[in-house]
Amino acid sequence: MTQYFPQRTALALKHVFLVALASGTVLLGASLPAYAQANDPAVVTTDPAAASVSDASGPVASAAAPETAAPQNAGDEAVTVTDSQENDAVPGTPQPEDEQKPVVSAPVMFDPEMVIDRARNLAKAPFENPHRELPDVLANLGSDDYDQIRFKSQRAFFNPDNSDFSLELFHPGNMYDVPVAINLVRDGEVQVIPFSAGLFDFGKTGLSGNDFSTQGYAGFRLRYPLSNVDSSDELTRFLGASYFRLQGEGQSIGQMARGLAIDLAGPTGEEIPVFKEFWIVEPKKGDQTITVYGLLDSARVTGAFRFDIKPGTRSQADVKANLFFRDGVEKIGIAPLNGMFLFGEQRRRSFDDYRGEVHSSDGLLINNGRGEWLWRPLDNPVHLQMSSFLDENPIGFGLLQRDRNFDHYQDLDRRFDRQPGYWVKPKGKWGKGHVELVEIPSPSETNDNIVAYWVPETKPVAGGEMTMEYSITAMRDGGGLHDLAQATDTRLMRIASQGDDDAGRARFVLNFAGGDLDYFIKDTKNLHADVSASEGKLENIRVMPDPENGGVRVFFDLVDDSDAASSNLRVFLLHKDKVLSETWTMPWVF
Known part of the structure; x- marks a missing residue:
């Protein structure tokens, strides 16, 4: 309906x-920063203080963790990052044993x-x-x-x-x-x-x-x-x-x-x-x-x-x-x-x-x-x-x-x-x-x-x-979703009344193609369109082959003979009792 x-x-x-x-939010632990590649992919180390990426335009981003974690949403575990993480230590450089080593939080393991x-x-x-x-x-x-x-x-x-x-x-x-x-x-x-x-x-x-x-x-x-x-x-x-x-x-x-x-x-x-x-x-x-x-x-x-x-x-x-x-x-x-x-x-x-x-x-x-x-x-x-x-x-x-x-x-x-x-x-x-x-x-x-x-x-x-x-x-066009003929074109025109006794009407021209339509198209005497309208009167229903576009063309007129504001239209093709096409449907405002 x-x-x-x-x-x-x-x-x-x-x-x-x-x-x-939020941008760059640290979630559930000290997430490591990730960097884009410059020709060769950047290496992301397990020590955030040890990595940096540069290109010809200068440093792209510092791998040092931020001083303060971004605000946490309800249920997130707070993370504290110490100032020592801001040091730009060079990978492989020996550090004095009496200096405090940077504090690096454990990586966050992702879980859906x-x-x-x-x-x-x-x-x-x-x-x-x-x-x-x-x-x-x-x-x-x-x-x-x-x-x-x-x-x-x-x-x-x-x-x-x-x-x-x-x-x-x-x-x-x-x-x-x-x-x-x-x-x-x-x-x-x-x-x-x-x-x-x-x-x-x-x-x-x-x-x-x-x-x-x-x-x-x-x-x-x-x-x-x-x-x-x-x-x-x-x-x-x-x-x-x-x-x-x-x-x-x-x-x-x-x-x-x-x-x-x-x-x-x-x-x-x-x-x-x-x-x-x-x-x-x-x-x-x-x-x-x-x-x-x-x-x-x-x-x-x-x-x-x-x-x-x-x-x-x-x-x-x-x-x-x-x-x-x-x-x-x-x-x-x-x-x-x-x-x-x-x-x-x-x-x-x-x-x-x-x-x-x-x-x-x-x-x-x-x-x-x-x-x-x-x-x-x-x-x-x-x-x-x-x-x-x-x-x-x-x-x-x-x-x-x-x-x-x-x-x-x-x-x-x-x-x-x-x-x-x-x-x-x-x-x-x-x-x-x-x-x-x-x-x-x-x-x-x-x-x-x-x-x-x-x-x-x-x-x-x-x-x-x-x-x-x-x-x-x-x-693309939905081909392969079903084996019925598709409604491919909808063309219409309003025909003005020709006098007091002639109600206004709209003429619809529909094209259907594909499916098994070409197989049944030769038997035109048993090929017909089921056309219905919730309001108004239907006239001049015709079905004819369309050799230029392929498939068949359906014509019908909808006559405005009621006080209704609109009508729901439905059209589909049959050969005898066999349904050949999907159902074209459209509201029409009189």
């Missing part, structure tokens, strides 16, 4: 990206339960707003200037002789105004990555002479040779709030996923959680999967996330989230996906643009608990639209980019034809709830105005806990 709710109030399009709270305990304890403590004021030169950076600040690729973390993965960091600035603590897990030990401006090329921003040593990082990205053995392609990035991206072979940067959505498009306003700390497990030689742990925080929810990320033609992230609630939440969004849809082939709104289509995804695909496949084309509506697809134990859902024809976009910069779609596959039984689709009116492609996520029927309460597991796969 689909419920559609048109809303007549405009929704603010400003996206507030939150990042993290540590992150879960941190999230649980954090939920028992008052929420602290992670935003802080950046220096003006960083806060006032425009998007283009911020993009000029690039991590020096030759300083990437992980030894290239041991791993095909590499780790790069993001500098704070622009909208990224809170630091993220980033740790490596090497041989089971936690190693903090201290901030170093020497890891960045500031381009033409004029910022290279500034000291940003207290700012912390904004996030990170992982690279992997997706295209060929010599390439270094972006596999994933975690940057801003709880957002992350995932790319597969031949895919360009497009839509985003999130860790969590809280009261999105609700009457009280959206609460935006952030990933405040990460632990990245350094891969061993031959590893095809890299694991990232994240600590999430917001006013009412904390979370411990695990991401097992496997690169490939269809890169995949297996996600496990342990959620803890400081307070009750009216609507929790699980596995949220963010897309952008400005206009498409249906041209329901007019834009003065040289491109034929502008979108990062063109439809929502759902495989519900009854085994039905639903395709919902996206729209840039005049008013906020929210659609709910009621379900129990969903099998999967995702925002996909089906149109892969470059000629339809003509955009050499953003390459919409190469941007990935995301498919979410739940693990275990998710129970009752609904997939919710939010479509926000947008005048510009700079706004991610499409969001889809799962909403459990049971609302979280204060002190409650929730565990969710799922996978996110970056794919």
